[in-house]
Amino acid sequence: MDTFPDLGSLSDQELKDLIQQLTEEEVDISYRRRILHGKIDILRAELVNRLRKKHDSGEDVITGADVQRLTDILAGRAEQSSEDAE
Template identity: 95%
Template sequence: MDTFPDLGSLSDQELKDLIQQLTEEEVDISYRRRILHGKIDILRAELVNRLRKRHEGGEEVITGADVQRLTDILAGRASNDEPTGE
């Protein structure tokens, strides 16, 4: 990350330019964030539809391994390793 400039050494125009630059950067980041949230929402909706179909088909939606993984996460014991099946 860039270091923040010494504000006392900047002219009024340099301050205005810096404000404009950072405002434009924030607008771009906000736009990208909204796009990412939209993609996440679409993916979550697809997952919910799949789980609903599995449930309607009589398949297990949540397994004991899923519950154990959630328990580990909540207890702060989460690791990057996949849990072993039960």
């Protein structure tokens, strides 16, 4: 990450240019963020559909591993258990 410039040493035009540059960068990042959120929403919807189909066909939707993972998360051991898995 770039260091922030010494604002006192910048001319008015340089400040305006920097504002414009950072504004354009923020717009780009916001756009990419919205795209990522859309993809995440689509993936979650697919997962819900698959789980619903499993449930409707009588398959187990929640396994013992899922319960253990939730227990670890609630106990604050989520990071340790993921490191142990590697």
